[in-house]
Amino acid sequence: MSVPNAEENNNEMVVTPWEVKGEVDYQRLIKEFGTQPLTSQLLQRVEKHTDRLHLQLEREIFFSHRDLDTVLDLYDKGTKFVLYTGRGPSGPVHIGHLVPWIFTLHMQKTFKTRLYFQLTDDEKYLISDNADLKTTAKWSYENALDLIALGFKPEDTFIIYDTKDIDLLYSITLEVAKRITYSTARSSFGFQDSTNIGWVYWPAIQAAPCFIHKKLTGENVPALIPAAIDQDPYWRVTRDIAQKLGYYKPAQIHCRFLPGLGAGGKMSASMPETSIFTTDQPDAVKKKIWTAFTGGKGTAAEQRKTGADPTVCSIFQYYFFLFEQDNKKLSERERKCRGGEMLCGECKKDLAEKLNEFLMKHQECREKAKDKIEQYHIKRK
Amino acid sequence: MSVPNAEENNNEMVVTPWEVKGEVDYQRLIKEFGTQPLTSQLLQRVEKHTDRLHLQLEREIFFSHRDLDTVLDLYDKGTKFVLYTGRGPSGPVHIGHLVPWIFTLHMQKTFKTRLYFQLTDDEKYLISDNADLKTTAKWSYENALDLIALGFKPEDTFIIYDTKDIDLLYSITLEVAKRITYSTARSSFGFQDSTNIGWVYWPAIQAAPCFIHKKLTGENVPALIPAAIDQDPYWRVTRDIAQKLGYYKPAQIHCRFLPGLGAGGKMSASMPETSIFTTDQPDAVKKKIWTAFTGGKGTAAEQRKTGADPTVCSIFQYYFFLFEQDNKKLSERERKCRGGEMLCGECKKDLAEKLNEFLMKHQECREKAKDKIEQYHIKRK
Numbered sequence: 001m002s003v004p005n006a007e008e009n010n011n012e013m014v015v016t017p018w019e020v021k022g023e024v025d026y027q028r029l030i031k032e033f034g035t036q037p038l039t040s041q042l043l044q045r046v047e048k049h050t051d052r053l054h055l056q057l058e059r060e061i062f063f064s065h066r067d068l069d070t071v072l073d074l075y076d077k078g079t080k081f082v083l084y085t086g087r088g089p090s091g092p093v094h095i096g097h098l099v100p101w102i103f104t105l106h107m108q109k110t111f112k113t114r115l116y117f118q119l120t121d122d123e124k125y126l127i128s129d130n131a132d133l134k135t136t137a138k139w140s141y142e143n144a145l146d147l148i149a150l151g152f153k154p155e156d157t158f159i160i161y162d163t164k165d166i167d168l169l170y171s172i173t174l175e176v177a178k179r180i181t182y183s184t185a186r187s188s189f190g191f192q193d194s195t196n197i198g199w200v201y202w203p204a205i206q207a208a209p210c211f212i213h214k215k216l217t218g219e220n221v222p223a224l225i226p227a228a229i230d231q232d233p234y235w236r237v238t239r240d241i242a243q244k245l246g247y248y249k250p251a252q253i254h255c256r257f258l259p260g261l262g263a264g265g266k267m268s269a270s271m272p273e274t275s276i277f278t279t280d281q282p283d284a285v286k287k288k289i290w291t292a293f294t295g296g297k298g299t300a301a302e303q304r305k306t307g308a309d310p311t312v313c314s315i316f317q318y319y320f321f322l323f324e325q326d327n328k329k330l331s332e333r334e335r336k337c338r339g340g341e342m343l344c345g346e347c348k349k350d351l352a353e354k355l356n357e358f359l360m361k362h363q364e365c366r367e368k369a370k371d372k373i374e375q376y377h378i379k380r381k
Numbered sequence: 382m383s384v385p386n387a388e389e390n391n392n393e394m395v396v397t398p399w400e401v402k403g404e405v406d407y408q409r410l411i412k413e414f415g416t417q418p419l420t421s422q423l424l425q426r427v428e429k430h431t432d433r434l435h436l437q438l439e440r441e442i443f444f445s446h447r448d449l450d451t452v453l454d455l456y457d458k459g460t461k462f463v464l465y466t467g468r469g470p471s472g473p474v475h476i477g478h479l480v481p482w483i484f485t486l487h488m489q490k491t492f493k494t495r496l497y498f499q500l501t502d503d504e505k506y507l508i509s510d511n512a513d514l515k516t517t518a519k520w521s522y523e524n525a526l527d528l529i530a531l532g533f534k535p536e537d538t539f540i541i542y543d544t545k546d547i548d549l550l551y552s553i554t555l556e557v558a559k560r561i562t563y564s565t566a567r568s569s570f571g572f573q574d575s576t577n578i579g580w581v582y583w584p585a586i587q588a589a590p591c592f593i594h595k596k597l598t599g600e601n602v603p604a605l606i607p608a609a610i611d612q613d614p615y616w617r618v619t620r621d622i623a624q625k626l627g628y629y630k631p632a633q634i635h636c637r638f639l640p641g642l643g644a645g646g647k648m649s650a651s652m653p654e655t656s657i658f659t660t661d662q663p664d665a666v667k668k669k670i671w672t673a674f675t676g677g678k679g680t681a682a683e684q685r686k687t688g689a690d691p692t693v694c695s696i697f698q699y700y701f702f703l704f705e706q707d708n709k710k711l712s713e714r715e716r717k718c719r720g721g722e723m724l725c726g727e728c729k730k731d732l733a734e735k736l737n738e739f740l741m742k743h744q745e746c747r748e749k750a751k752d753k754i755e756q757y758h759i760k761r762k
Contacts, residue, residue, distance in 0.1 A: 122551075125555055125559065126555060133552055133555065133556075163551060163552060163555075164548075166547050166548055166551040167545075167547055167548040170503075170544060170547040171514055173579075174503055174506055174507060174514065174544075174579055175514075177507065177577055177578045177579030177580075177582070178506065178507050178577050178579050179577065180577060180578050181574060181575050181576065181578070182563070182572065182573075182574055182575070182576050182577070182578055182581055183574035183575060186574075191563065192563075193563055193564035194562050194563070194564060195562065196558055196559050196560065196561060196562055197558045197561050197562070197563055197566050197581050197582050197584070197585060198554075198555055198558030198559050198582065198585065199558075200563055200578050200581050200582065201558070201579065201581065201582030204578060204579065
């Protein structure tokens with residue numbers, strides 16, 4: 001079975017729910033997907049609800065949206081929203097996965113709202129020839145630990161495991177599926193004759209958590225989905241039918257991909273040498289960082305003379321996305337890099353230390369999460 | 382949304398899981414569907430297990446099969462089988478629906494085996510623009526009462542309500558769906574671009590009960606499906622993938638449709654004036670029988686002279702399918718009809734009496750079924 005829309009050309013940008021490769025042009029995605037840029041005016045509206053604009057908004061890591069303005073209008077008039085995001089449990093979680101989750105946690109705290117988090121073990125089983133349900137269920141469990149480790153509170157965090165919780169989702173998936181024709185699904189997702197019928201149905205299952213809050217509580221509120229932009233086709237088809245079913249259209253806020261440690265492309269679990277996993281041990285982290293792609297020069301002498309290029313450097317992106325929250329210090333690092341004052345070795349050493357410090361704490365929390373994971377399960381509520 | 386494979390020509394035979402119309406040529410169906418005729422040799426093998434060949438086998442109401450011989454081979458060597466049949470709960474049950482259920486009960490008693498009975502409220506919701514889930518769930522309940530009223534015992538009868546029991550079916554549906562391409566589904570079921578994605582997935586849900594026994598008990602045994610032949614496309618795709626998944630291919634035994642009381646076509650709940658429902662009251666039954674299509678002549682005088690034609694008579698079919706179990710008496714009735722000795726009025730009056738007697742008992746049992754329906758629910762086992 002082939003992945004829909006897979007392209008042969010390695011340089012070409014491909015952004016689908018199943019594949020992201022090539023150099024990603026985010027402005028082009030806004031146009032192609034028909035989403036809205038996050039304007040400074042809109043960011044000011046978000047800032048009003050918090051002390052300081054979140055780093056990921058300030059740095060335009062979240063860069064695009066659908067209906068965030070509508071959600072804020074409703075909120076100002078007293079209609080809350082719920083957050084919804086998720087994860088396809090195909091393997092271990094890497095640092096790139098944590099980016100939107102960290103932002104989601106911030107939004108949950110700021111707006112005091114509920115999060116539905118979907119673990120799509122069924123999807124991962126359907127789209128991969130080699131996957132089996134036992135393994136995808138195991139990764140669901142492992143990935144949930146990473147979510148919980150970030151500090152989400154059980155009272156406001158409802159984790160949905162698709163294969164365990166299908167009974168809660170099923171009637172909504174039927175409502176949705178009845179209103180999406182094969183033709184619409186094919187054009188939205190690039191399905192082909194060889195696509196299996198489970199995959200064809202699956203968009204209805206990803207749609208269901210957008211509407212589950214009403215089913216569970218009776219409250220009709222919109223869902224706001226913080227997620228990487230590759231998932232947008234799902235929300236497009238869901239938005240088209242939401243109102244016919246008596247729900248609000250799901251709103252979204254889209255983030256960029258944290259690049260991998262290689263040259264170009266998002267961090268991907270299928271290239272483990274270019275990804276930092278949350279369970280990586282210090283030596284492995286040091287080694288991966290040490291061999292990472294940077295904007296450095298062939299020799300130290302040359303780099304001291306001409307400086308390096310942080311715009312293509314994977315290490316610099318780590319500071320930018322997560323590990324240097326102080327804007328002044330980040331600018332200083334950039335200046336030293338461009339000026340040849342700080343070489344890649346030093347920059348890598350600093351990052352490896354910061355990463356290992358972060359991971360040590362994360363791994364501690366992840367261990368503790370094992371004792372409380374059931375408190376987050378939607379079935380326990 | 383249009384029904385796949387719907388034909389405009391009214392006389393043409395159309396037999397799909399969603400539509401049966403025109404004059405049904407069963408020999409042609411055996412050829413077109415690629416099934417096997419029930420040979421006398423095979424019937425003798427069944428007869429060995431029972432006192433007398435069941436009326437529906439003797440009269441070739443069940444006329445075709447797939448792998449019944451294999452199931453009997455396995456049975457003789459000590460591998461049992463389970464029975465599986467079901468009902469799409471789109472409305473009330475009529476006498477035509479009872480035909481294969483009565484046979485199924487006989488098979489259950491003869492071979493002392495378990496029955497899985499699927500009520501496909503999800504399908505009925507997906508394929509009809511006007512259906513809602515509350516109504517299809519209500520008909521599931523009502524239709525289950527009719528099944529139970531026939532005398533099935535709770536210890537061997539496991540009723541599956543799709544929307545209630547999806548959690549038991551889901552992992553099997555995923556296994557199945559992953560191995561059916563859209564292309565296969567389209568050619569097997571006539572899906573079109575306008576078909577909704579729920580309908581496209583649905584064959585995987587009808588397949589699941591074929592394999593559920595292994596999931597529940599660990600025993601790998603084949604399923605034998607007594608059902609009308611219009612459902613055959615479902616089993617064709619299921620058979621193609623069964624062995625890859627480690628299951629036996631489901632076997633089938635196919636029955637004819639009880640004709641409606643009009644001229645030609647199967648009894649259909651969408652034409653209530655030509656169907657006898659299990660909840661009909663005596664006066665309604667009398668009226669429907671009175672206006673039924675027969676092979677009679679324009680006047681009594683003419684009919685006395687030239688006789689009538691039982692082969693086109695809907696009333697005669699009722700005797701043949703269910704209400705005259707004595708072959709000699711049936712022949713006698715036919716002789717009198719052809720000879721003009723017995724007119725349609727008398728034949729109708731007899732049938733209305735027999736029908737009302739049957740329905741009175743059935744309705745009593747149906748009332749009693751309300752108190753024990755939960756004992757049959759697969760979730761209660």
